[in-house]
Amino acid sequence: MLIDCKSISKAIDADVKERIEKLGFSPKLVAITSKPDPSTVTYLNSQAKKAKKLGIEFEVMEGSTMDELLKVISTLANDDKVHGIFLTHPLPKGIDEFELTLRIPPEKDVEGRTPYNLGMLIYEKEYFPPCTAEAAVRILENVTEIRGKNVVVVGRSVTVGKPVEIMLLKKGRDATVTVCHSKTKNLPEVTRSADALIVAAGRAKLITPDMVGEGAIVIDVGINVVDDQLVGDVDPEVEKKAQLTPVPGGVGRVTTSLLMEHVVRAAERLAGKNE
Numbered sequence: 001m002l003i004d005c006k007s008i009s010k011a012i013d014a015d016v017k018e019r020i021e022k023l024g025f026s027p028k029l030v031a032i033t034s035k036p037d038p039s040t041v042t043y044l045n046s047q048a049k050k051a052k053k054l055g056i057e058f059e060v061m062e063g064s065t066m067d068e069l070l071k072v073i074s075t076l077a078n079d080d081k082v083h084g085i086f087l088t089h090p091l092p093k094g095i096d097e098f099e100l101t102l103r104i105p106p107e108k109d110v111e112g113r114t115p116y117n118l119g120m121l122i123y124e125k126e127y128f129p130p131c132t133a134e135a136a137v138r139i140l141e142n143v144t145e146i147r148g149k150n151v152v153v154v155g156r157s158v159t160v161g162k163p164v165e166i167m168l169l170k171k172g173r174d175a176t177v178t179v180c181h182s183k184t185k186n187l188p189e190v191t192r193s194a195d196a197l198i199v200a201a202g203r204a205k206l207i208t209p210d211m212v213g214e215g216a217i218v219i220d221v222g223i224n225v226v227d228d229q230l231v232g233d234v235d236p237e238v239e240k241k242a243q244l245t246p247v248p249g250g251v252g253r254v255t256t257s258l259l260m261e262h263v264v265r266a267a268e269r270l271a272g273k274n275e
């Protein structure tokens with residue numbers, strides 16, 4: 001069975017719209033990029049579409065050298081009319097993504113990529129959790145009570161795997177978490193033991209039906225392009241024996257909605273500070 005992620009995303013969007021009306025002004029989000037590849041352009045177009053629909057101002061700024069990008073970030077960091085900043089990923093060779101991330105003020109880091117916001121997760125404070133990790137956890141919470149469940153996470157990246165693991169361990173959520181990576185032995189055995197499986201490996205159809213337990217919940221974070229088609233990390237056949245998020249229209253859809261929610265949250269905080 002497919003998990004209905006559209007309704008989760010719609011509920012977030014409705015809340016965002018209501019909060020923007022209360023704010024009385026349009027919050028602004030700026031994406032910073034450098035020589036964007038086709039998938040980045042597609043990603044930016046979908047952000048632009050969603051922002052427009054919700055009443056959020058959206059702008060894309062480009063730089064081709066570290067100096068140019070550092071200047072862009074510094075300008076945006078000091079502009080009170082800009083509430084959220086995010087860097088597209090990946091950036092071209094020669095651009096130090098980590099160095100740029102360090103310059104984003106945590107209160108405008110709506111994608112939750114700075115060491116401050118990632119560090120907050122360890123303290124169980126979700127100031128701006130990384131949007132994709134938050135989307136995966138939000139979907140899982142929507143489908144089941146997480147407490148005490150055996151959740152297996154495939155992938156240990158800074159943007160998805162690690163933050164998902166920390167968020168699931170948070171007191172109150174209380175999952176028992178196993179994290180797998182490319183050196184994990186007997187991956188199918190581990191994944192089969194999961195009540196819920198979150199897959200963020202970036203390997204098309206890595207998870208096949210024989211690797212999933214009957215009735216498990218499977219959150220497919222992967223986005224891969226195969227023969228010009230978007231496919232996840234999970235074989236769609238898994239839907240026949242488990243609850244599965246679709247690709248496209250699953251985690252990605254909820255991630256975009258949460259990014260916009262973070263922009264509104266940033267604007268609310270700033271408005272509160274200025275009152």
Ligand SMILES: NC(=O)c1ccc[n+]([C@@H]2O[C@H](COP(=O)([O-])OP(=O)(O)OC[C@H]3O[C@@H](n4cnc5c(N)ncnc54)[C@H](OP(=O)(O)O)[C@@H]3O)[C@@H](O)[C@H]2O)c1
Pocket residue numbers: 132154155156157158159160161180181182183184187200201202203206221222223224251252253255
């Ligand atoms: N839906 C969204 O909004 C969204 C947002 C961000 C990313 N994504 C997608 O999510 C996927 C993961 O992204 P990412 O940034 O986390 O990727 P990443 O940085 O490349 O990390 C991939 C992780 O998967 C592990 N892995 C790779 N092959 C494996 C295998 N055969 N068995 C077990 N583990 C394996 C790697 O292990 P090692 O650490 O050992 O190398 C690594 O930890 C990509 O498809 C990406 O496009 C989607």
